[in-house]
Amino acid sequence: MTDLSVASSPASPRLPNDVWAAPPLLVLAALFFYPLSLILRQALFGDEGAFTLSHFGEVVGSPLFLDGLHHTLVIAVSATAGCLLLGFILSLVIAFVPFPGARLVGRLIDTFIALPTFLVALAFTFIYGSSGLLNESLMRLLHLPLPPIDFLYSQWGVILSEVTVYTPFVMRPLLAAFSLIEASQIEVASSLGASPLRIIGQIILPAALPALIAGGSLCLLLTVNEFGIVLFIGAKDVITLPLLIYDKAIQEFDYTTACVIAVVNVALSLGLYSLYRLAVAHFAGSRAGLV
Amino acid sequence: MATPVPSHLLRSDIATAGEARSALSTAAAPSLADRRVRGIGFKDVTVAYGGLVVLDALTLEVRSGEIVALIGPSGSGKTTALRAVAGFVRPTRGRITIGDRDVTNIAPYARNIGMVVQNYALFPHMRAEENVAFGLRARGASQAVLRERVAESLRLVGMEAYAKRYPRELSGGQQQRVAIARALAIRPQVLLLDEPLSALDAQIRRSMLDELAKLHRELPSLTVLYVTHDQTEALTLADHIGIMRDGKLIAFGASRSLYRHPPNRFSAEFLGRANLLPVTSVQPIGRGLAEVRFGEAVLAATNPHGLPQGADCLLCVRPHDLRLRQGEGGHNALAGIVESVQWQGEANSIVLDVEGHRLRLTCAPLGEPPEPGTPLALAFDPHVVTLVPETSGD
Amino acid sequence: MLVWSRAGRILAWTAAALVFAIVYGLPIGVIALASFSGQWNDVLPSHLTLVHYANALRGDSAEQAQVSIVTGFAASAAALICGSWAALALRNLARLPKRALDVLFFVPSAVPSVSVGLALLVAFSQPPVLLNGTRAIVLIAHFVLISAFTYGNVSAGLARLPPEYEQVAESLGARPFYRLRRVILPLVAPYLIAAFSLSFALSMGELGATVMIYPPGWVTLPVGIFSLSDRGSIFDASALTMILAISTLIVLVGLSRISSKASVR
CATH class of the missing domain: 3.40.50.300 (P-loop containing nucleotide triphosphate hydrolases)
Incomplete structure (x- = not known):
């Protein structure tokens, strides 16, 4: 019997590793980076084809744009703060006050990520709208002539919707981080006489900080980019950058203006994305349970 | 299997x-x-x-x-x-x-x-x-x-x-x-x-x-x-x-x-447990053996690495090669004071202080283990202890 | 365990359950209720009806559901191939080019979907490639938007694969392609399936880019839901949202079953 040895030809000439990365990169270049670069070209050259910063100047200086930027930032920051708070509290209960079905709740929250964002905005019109569940109930109970709750068609409606939608994105890394805290650590702290609040402050919060920062910066990115919720709530005076781009391009066919705004929006998003990557890299993403 | x-x-x-x-x-x-x-x-x-x-x-x-x-x-x-x-x-x-x-x-x-x-x-x-x-x-x-x-x-x-x-x-x-x-x-x-x-x-x-x-x-x-x-x-x-x-x-x-016969200190300590005593003035005495001085005592040991006359080196004694003896004096004898005794089931492990150096000895379980502080006499066969160069192994 | 007293725990649970119900249960419940409502002028609907589902199952809405599912599957399959390919190709690269390319493959997930839509609209309304008004441009948009997520999922799976598996396989005489087929792909199968599920769900709910570029005759469910709610047919919109959510969940649950089978083996 002979050995089933593999051909011992010294290392057959293999393709260098870099070559294999080329096909997907080309696809991405053709379908994503090339179109993206054309936005910049349109913003800088307009329809006339000559380089000018005038489009930029005009758009960036306009009150419409500044208002949109302002709303975008206020909504993103407030929604992110809300997500962090709500996500931290809910994760805390799921992870550290275990109850039967806690895992199921975790799964449900995961599933919520998969649902379209505008579902919440649509639901909120039924709940908090002027003739929604809450207002009708209050009017009936208190015999009020007018709906008492009126925040949905302001930026608060958008913020509340976004908190609902994006809290799971904070909870995922948080739950992963919490699962790495050994139960014995908390038991020892308790046995040493630390109160729950003290344990949260001195053990849980420091351990969760990387997850909070990573989840928070992801939230910030997603809320800056959010479109569906703002569109569905449709408040007249709540215009964010993505909505502005949509209005300019689709309603007014003003591509150059849309492209200028898109350049700013993309730059803002990429900045936030770098922040997110830095946060994840700094705290070693694997530990924070982030991809 | x-x-x-x-x-x-x-x-x-x-x-x-x-x-x-x-x-x-x-x-x-x-x-x-x-x-x-x-x-x-x-x-x-x-x-x-x-x-x-x-x-x-x-x-x-x-x-x-x-x-x-x-x-x-x-x-x-x-x-x-x-x-x-x-x-x-x-x-x-x-x-x-x-x-x-x-x-x-x-x-x-x-x-x-x-x-x-x-x-x-x-x-x-x-x-x-x-x-x-x-x-x-x-x-x-x-x-x-x-x-x-x-x-x-x-x-x-x-x-x-x-x-x-x-x-x-x-x-x-x-x-x-x-x-x-x-x-x-x-x-x-x-x-x-x-x-x-x-x-x-x-x-x-x-x-x-x-x-x-x-x-x-x-x-x-x-x-x-x-x-x-x-x-x-x-x-x-x-x-x-x-x-x-x-x-x-x-x-x-x-x-x-x-x-x-570990060739250096690191090998002696990494492969098995070893007592390493610093000894001086190697004096070859033939048949692969050499005499060395440890304080007042003159001890004989194997010299497999051919350490030259007058060299300083380490004496490597495995814990199980040390024997307890009755009385004092004799060849290859050391006097120590018991520091601690551990019973380890199938053996006793005794740590002794020998002129400021710690030596560990293992032996079959003793009927009456010595109390800490007791002086004890030890000896070893020159053929099972080895002279090891001072170098750490580099 | 953080709270030791029974009362404290019950308090914590109740509070959490209440928050959870209001924040997550209520919106879904309300949409579900609205999708069955005949009229809703009071605290609760005056009567329930199936007419919105009947509307959803014929004509435009049924077609939109079909469009969404076809788009979701096609874009997810393409993204799965492209993303897995990229993740596998990057695995053996040196540290620096690997990190650089990794960022590149992730960038599409950071760009707002409306801007992606606008970019495609601008790029493919002019030569050399004219795709404006075709179905392809919708597929491309969805593909671009979800490709980063499939890439991320698959590379996370690969990163979690202990290198010993592949090394042992190689020492046993397995060549690169054989290792890929018999060891790596089966071991990361759960991640591939998860990547596909996530892509599919994202595609099903995609609105920002689609609304910028969809051609007549290729309307996805979210766009259809928006135009219904814009026209004030909010009950029909709710029914369609329910159909969207349920069909997404069915696919997700089905795939996660396959996935757990694959990982149990």
């Missing part, structure tokens, strides 16, 4: 159903003469990562049919040496040979080695038998060869009853056996074992150690490179032991003589 299999079944020179399928073998059948030189050779092998040398000019020969253990603390380069044989680490300098073939530039899949790693790395999506068959399938072996080899390999490690199980349905020891069967199924020229027992608990580790020894008795022509940090495993299994430190091989020799 269940029934012993006649070792000829595993030898590759025995005809099997697959013999006619010469198409399977791409290399010509190696002659018996070849087989005798199927060792592993390291010649000046250096591995460096970005300037950091992790393996420094290793030259070492593992002879055919031999088990060589590389031991050393973590980061000593022992695993790097093994991975260089496997082909997962590329030497920056030097050559590696398997048998008479230079494999330095050959892809790992073409080296025909068997490898067993610490965490077994059984493919979780395959049954035990599919795991064992993996290497054969990768070579395009026929069904007949496949069946026979898989059965044979599983039988050899006593796992034939578990062929249909998935890895997660097996215990750690059982997984390890399947991993060994998988490595053996391809009839490798050499078997590389990388800390194969360190993930097992103490009891299973002992029994696996016995079984590895038995396996080698059944496969006497198999060359094994065994990497471990556990000196017991090395002493139990290996014909030769290499001790590594900071990327360098600092000692190499037959297991027994390396244990008896």
Whole structure:
């Protein structure tokens, strides 16, 4: 019997590793980076084809744009703060006050990520709208002539919707981080006489900080980019950058203006994305349970 | 492992159903003469990562049919040496040979080695038998060869009853056996074992150690490179032991003589427990012995490393080579004061203070262990203690 | 366990359950209720009806559901191939080019979907490639938007794969393609399936880019839901949202079953 040895030809000439990365990169270049670069070209050259910063100047200086930027930032920051708070509290209960079905709740929250964002905005019109569940109930109970709750068609409606939608994105890394805290650590702290609040402050919060920062910066990115919720709530005076781009391009066919705004929006998003990557890299993403 | 299999079944020179399928073998059948030189050779092998040398000019020969253990603390380069044989680490300098073939530039899949790693790395999506068959399938072996080899390999490690199980349905020891069967199924020229027992608990580790020894008795022509940090495993299994430190091989020799006559301080302390007493003024007295001074006392010991007259060195006494004596005086006698006594079940361990040095002695359980503070007289046979150079081993 | 007293625990649970119900249960419940409502002028609907589902199952809405599912599957399949390919190709690269390319493959997930839509609209309304008004441009948009997520999922799976599996396979004589087929792909199968599920869900709910570029005759469910709610047919919109959510969940649950089977093996 002979050995089933593999051909011992010294290392057959293999393709260098870099070559294999080329096909997907080309696809991405053709379908994503090339179109993206054309936005910049349109913003800088307009329809006339000559380089000018005038489009930029005009758009960036306009009150419409500044208002949109302002709303975008206020909504993103407030929604992110809300997500962090709500996500931290809910994760805390799921992870550290275990109850039967806690895992199921975790799964449900995961599933919520998969649902379209505008579902919440649509639901909120039924709940908090002027003739929604809450207002009708209050009017009936208190015999009020007018709906008492009126925040949905302001930026608060958008913020509340976004908190609902994006809290799971904070909870995922948080739950992963919490699962790495050994139960014995908390038991020892308790046995040493630390109160729950003290344990949260001195053990849980420091351990969760990387997850909070990573989840928070992801939230910030997603809320800056959010479109569906703002569109569905449709408040007249709540215009964010993505909505502005949509209005300019689709309603007014003003591509150059849309492209200028898109350049700013993309730059803002990429900045936030770098922040997110830095946060994840700094705290070693694997530990924070982030991809 | 269940029934012993006649070792000829595993030898590759025995005809099997697959013999006619010469198409399977791409290399010509190696002659018996070849087989005798199927060792592993390291010649000046250096591995460096970005300037950091992790393996420094290793030259070492593992002879055919031999088990060589590389031991050393973590980061000593022992695993790097093994991975260089496997082909997962590329030497920056030097050559590696398997048998008479230079494999330095050959892809790992073409080296025909068997490898067993610490965490077994059984493919979780395959049954035990599919795991064992993996290497054969990768070579395009026929069904007949496949069946026979898989059965044979599983039988050899006593796992034939578990062929249909998935890895997660097996215990750690059982997984390890399947991993060994998988490595053996391809009839490798050499078997590389990388800390194969360190993930097992103490009891299973002992029994696996016995079984590895038995396996080698059944496969006497198999060359094994065994990497471990556990000196017991090395002493139990290996014909030769290499001790590594900071990327360098600092000692190499037959297991027994390396244990008896460690060439340097590090080897003495890493391979087994050692009492090392600083002694002065070596005075050779013939027959491989020499006299040294330890304080007032004159002691005789073996001098295998030929330390010259007048040199200062260390006297290496294994704890079990120290004897308790009645009375004082006599040859090779030391006086100490008991510091502590431990009862360890099958032995007593006594720590003594001998002129400011701590000595450990182990002996059969004593009926009446001495109290701390008691003076005790000790002695040793000059033939079992060794003079070791002061150098740490560099 | 953080709270030791029974009362404290019950308090914590109740509070969490209440928050959870209001934040997550209520919106879904309300949409579900609205999808069955005949009229809703009071606190609760005056009567329930199936007419919105009947509307959803015929004509435009049924077609939109079909469009969404076809788009979701096609874009997810393309993204799965492209993303897995990229993740596998990057695995063996040196540290620096690997990190650089890794960022590149992730960038699409950071760019707002409306801007992606606008970019495609601008790029493919002019030569050399004219795709404006075709179905392809919708597929491309969805593909671009979800490709980063499939890439991320698959590379996370690969990163979690202990290198020993592949090394042992290689030492046993398996060549690169054989290792890929018999060891790596089966071991990362759960991640591939998870990547596909996530992609599919994202595609099903995609609105920002689609609304910028969809051609007549290729309207996805979210766009259809928006135009219904814009026209004031909010009950029909709710029914369609329910159909969207349920069909997404069915696919997700089905795939996660396959995935757990694959990982149990």
